[in-house]
Amino acid sequence: xxxxxxxxxxxxxxxxxxxxxxxxxxxxxxxxxxxxxxxxxxxxxxxxxxxxxxxxxxxxxxxxxxxxxxxxxxxxxxxxxxxxxxxxxxxxxxxxxxxxxxxxxxxxxxxxxxxxxxxxxxxxxxxxxxxxxxxxxxxxxxxxxxxxxxxxxxxxxxxxxxxxxxxxxxxxxxxxxxxxxxxxxxxxxxxxxxxxxxxxxxxxxxxxxxxxxxxxxxxxxxxxxxxxxxxxxxxxxxxxxxxxxxxxxxxxxxxxxxxxxxxxxxxxxxxxxxxxxxxxxxxxxxxxxxxxxxxxxxxxxxxxxxxxxxxxxxxxxxxxxxxxxxxxxxxxxxxxxxxxxxxxxxxxxxxxxxxxxxxxxxxxxxxxxxxxxxxxxxxxxxxxx
Amino acid sequence: xxxxxxxxxxxxxxxxxxxxxxxxxxxxxxxxxxxxxxxxxxxxxxxxxxxxxxxxxxxxxxxxxxxxxxxxxxxxxxxxxxxxxxxxxxxxxxxxxxxxxxxxxxxxxxxxxxxxxxxxxxxxxxxxxxxxxxxxxxxxxxxxxxxxxxxxxxxxxxxxxxxxxxxxxxxxxxxxxxxxxxxxxxxxxxxxxxxxxxxxxxxxxxxxxxxxxxxxxxxxxxxxxxxxxxxxxxxxxxxxxxxxxxxxxxxxxxxxxxxxxxxxxxxxxxxxxxxxxxxxxxxxxxxxxxxxxxxxxxxxxxxxxxxxxxxxxxxxxxxxxxxxxxxxxxxxxxxxxxxxxxxxxxxxxxxxxxxxxxxxxxxxxxxxxxxxxxxxxxxxxxxxxxxxxxxxxxx
Numbered sequence: 001x002x003x004x005x006x007x008x009x010x011x012x013x014x015x016x017x018x019x020x021x022x023x024x025x026x027x028x029x030x031x032x033x034x035x036x037x038x039x040x041x042x043x044x045x046x047x048x049x050x051x052x053x054x055x056x057x058x059x060x061x062x063x064x065x066x067x068x069x070x071x072x073x074x075x076x077x078x079x080x081x082x083x084x085x086x087x088x089x090x091x092x093x094x095x096x097x098x099x100x101x102x103x104x105x106x107x108x109x110x111x112x113x114x115x116x117x118x119x120x121x122x123x124x125x126x127x128x129x130x131x132x133x134x135x136x137x138x139x140x141x142x143x144x145x146x147x148x149x150x151x152x153x154x155x156x157x158x159x160x161x162x163x164x165x166x167x168x169x170x171x172x173x174x175x176x177x178x179x180x181x182x183x184x185x186x187x188x189x190x191x192x193x194x195x196x197x198x199x200x201x202x203x204x205x206x207x208x209x210x211x212x213x214x215x216x217x218x219x220x221x222x223x224x225x226x227x228x229x230x231x232x233x234x235x236x237x238x239x240x241x242x243x244x245x246x247x248x249x250x251x252x253x254x255x256x257x258x259x260x261x262x263x264x265x266x267x268x269x270x271x272x273x274x275x276x277x278x279x280x281x282x283x284x285x286x287x288x289x290x291x292x293x294x295x296x297x298x299x300x301x302x303x304x305x306x307x308x309x310x311x312x313x314x315x316x317x318x319x320x321x322x323x324x325x326x327x328x329x330x331x332x333x334x335x336x337x338x339x340x341x342x343x344x345x346x347x348x349x350x351x352x353x354x355x356x357x358x359x360x361x362x363x364x365x366x367x368x369x370x371x372x373x374x375x376x377x378x379x380x381x382x383x384x385x
Numbered sequence: 386x387x388x389x390x391x392x393x394x395x396x397x398x399x400x401x402x403x404x405x406x407x408x409x410x411x412x413x414x415x416x417x418x419x420x421x422x423x424x425x426x427x428x429x430x431x432x433x434x435x436x437x438x439x440x441x442x443x444x445x446x447x448x449x450x451x452x453x454x455x456x457x458x459x460x461x462x463x464x465x466x467x468x469x470x471x472x473x474x475x476x477x478x479x480x481x482x483x484x485x486x487x488x489x490x491x492x493x494x495x496x497x498x499x500x501x502x503x504x505x506x507x508x509x510x511x512x513x514x515x516x517x518x519x520x521x522x523x524x525x526x527x528x529x530x531x532x533x534x535x536x537x538x539x540x541x542x543x544x545x546x547x548x549x550x551x552x553x554x555x556x557x558x559x560x561x562x563x564x565x566x567x568x569x570x571x572x573x574x575x576x577x578x579x580x581x582x583x584x585x586x587x588x589x590x591x592x593x594x595x596x597x598x599x600x601x602x603x604x605x606x607x608x609x610x611x612x613x614x615x616x617x618x619x620x621x622x623x624x625x626x627x628x629x630x631x632x633x634x635x636x637x638x639x640x641x642x643x644x645x646x647x648x649x650x651x652x653x654x655x656x657x658x659x660x661x662x663x664x665x666x667x668x669x670x671x672x673x674x675x676x677x678x679x680x681x682x683x684x685x686x687x688x689x690x691x692x693x694x695x696x697x698x699x700x701x702x703x704x705x706x707x708x709x710x711x712x713x714x715x716x717x718x719x720x721x722x723x724x725x726x727x728x729x730x731x732x733x734x735x736x737x738x739x740x741x742x743x744x745x746x747x748x749x750x751x752x753x754x755x756x757x758x759x760x761x762x763x764x765x766x767x768x769x770x771x772x773x774x775x776x777x778x779x780x
Contacts, residue, residue: 280764288509290767291703296776303764312760 179224263336268324436524508727511771539696579603632685640686651715
């Protein structure tokens with residue numbers, strides 16, 4: 001009976017949404033449960049507060065299942081394409097997907113893709129506490145446990161090094177330049193990269209302190225013992241010029257060395273054959289350069305790579321160009337000539353050309369006109385009324 | 386300014402230039418050239434100011450036109466830019482080039498009892514055709530010929546402000562302004578002959594005015610200059626008289642007809658009649674008579690002409706060959722002629738011009754003295770004389 005009454009009062013309390021206390025005998029039973037204070041709840045509050053929930057959490061099982069699905073899907077795709085499922089690489093996957101689902105979208109990230117779940121789902125930390133809801137890590141309540149544990153680790157290593165140094169000093173083997181770490185062409189990880197490594201957010205202040213501590217570590221002699229640890233936080237700088245493809249140097253019937261290269265700018269494309277015969281003749285689409293480019297500016301653009309490398313009278317240019325206007329044709333020719341010149345020059349001169357900007361294709365293209373505006377940027381005349 | 390230039394001329398030229406270039410180009414000056422001045426002769430100039438005495442040895446070198454000759458001979462004949470250059474440099478230096486020398490050598494050897502030979506200079510825009518023409522005309526003048534120089538035939542077929550129906554022939558049109566201007570310049574050039582040559586026929590201008598046979602040519606020319614309305618007919622009369630009298634023993638003169646832009650005579654014109662229909666060049670008196678003059682049915686002279694794309698109407702910019710610019714009719718009328726190609730500067734000629742500009746302190750840019758700068762100039766101008774001149778004018 002009492003239980004029945006409890007059952008009748010509790011639903012009443014929940015449904016009517018009024019501020020009310022239950023004065024029944026059932027209160028005693030109720031007090032054993034957690035006392036819930038009912039605040040007036042309107043419909044907006046009944047909805048889930050999505051922002052407060054934070055980013056969507058993926059459980060480890062979910063990620064695992066995704067990985068299995070991906071592998072099975074990879075094998076299916078290989079079978080569809082008629083290739084070997086065992087040796088199906090990511091490049092093959094990309095190729096197949098772009099073949100099977102051709103997309104005309106300009107935004108590359110909006111096109112269909114199939115990648116390993118590790119690359120798609122952002123790295124999240126697993127739940128940091130166990131069943132008894134006690135955290136695993138001792139620094140959990142600092143909020144940035146990985147970061148502070150890293151700082152502690154670094155300090156611990158510094159203490160080790162100092163102990164080692166004292167040990168050597170006591171033996172009398174201490175020398176000012178002991179084992180130093182060779183850094184080579186590398187830089188410290190940026191703040192973003194460090195955040196990705198630690199899978200948690202750090203502030204700029206924290207990052208600066210971290211760099212300070214690492215520099216302090218590096219300044220100590222005998223830090224070579226921790227080389228592997230330090231190199232984990234260094235990023236190698238790649239020399240940019242290695243990305244440049246040098247066109248091959250060919251020889252034609254007369255034994256004259258020549259090279260061929262293409263260039264483009266806006267909508268013009270050009271191709272240039274650069275022959276090393278010693279005369280400075282230029283022919284563009286079969287015409288003289290003066291006739292084709294009556295404007296001095298275009299001829300100066302064409303002259304720029306040759307003048308920069310000091311090879312003005314040495315080469316014979318035979319160019320073809322089409323599309324675009326006069327300025328973009330001149331720019332396309334300039335790029336083609338620079339690329340063709342690379343095969344005649346030393347790598348250091350090529351690096352100088354790259355730094356001068358001769359080898360970079362100009363990315364500027366005509367911006368699209370947007371609806372509601374008169375041009376790409378120009379808006380319609382604003383009228384007050 | 387003039388004193389500064391004088392000291393420049395008297396100052397010995399830089400020896401290192403001379404040693405480099407004399408070793409490359411060999412002996413430049415003949416010992417025969419009388420050289421009383423203490424100034425050492427620079428490589429790009431020559432003392433032979435008489436076109437008759439110039440030979441292949443002077444190709445690439447500049448000779449100076451006496452200022453008297455310029456005032457008399459070229460009141461209207463030189464290109465605009467060249468006139469400005471003459472004014473700036475205070476001297477008129479013309480480069481001796483192969484086409485002009487060729488024409489002069491032909492003219493020296495020609496038989497003047499045969500019909501007149503026609504020479505045609507052709508080449509790309511700005512390669513020096515007009516200057517070669519002026520060089521040849523200077524030769525004719527120094528030889529004592531009568532010079533009939535039409536500076537630009539294109540001016541007669543476009544931008545005509547006044548167009549009168551011809552009094553002589555009603556189907557044709559007169560251009561009084563152009564005709565008077567030309568007559569005035571003709572008078573300046575051929576002053577010495579105007580009293581010597583006598584006209585043969587009688588010309589009646591109006592009911593009260595006429596010119597009898599036996600009067601000197603000067604009177605005819607004056608008639609044209611003063612009576613503007615009949616000036617085109619005067620021009621026609623002058624041409625006829627000269628044509629008939631040249632080469633004959635009693636006339637005792639030779640006639641040089643120099644026309645620049647001869648393709649205008651057979652091209653199209655932009656002049657419109659009152660009913661907005663286009664005028665054919667044949668319907669213009671001046672053009673009609675000039676065409677008659679260009680026919681090689683007279684003796685005792687030479688006809689030197691140039692093609693010109695720059696002023697021509699309705700021709701494409703890349704056209705420079707005689708066939709393209711003259712058209713079918715023009716080619717047939719001009720045929721047979723001696724074509725002379727005027728190319729861009731050769732290496733030696735370019736070098737010479739560059740030295741000349743440096744000597745005149747025209748190249749002020751710091752880089753223009755270096756080898757690199759010279760290579761850049763060669764590249765940008767492609768050794769075209771006009772382009773090189775325009776390029777240097779802002780350096």
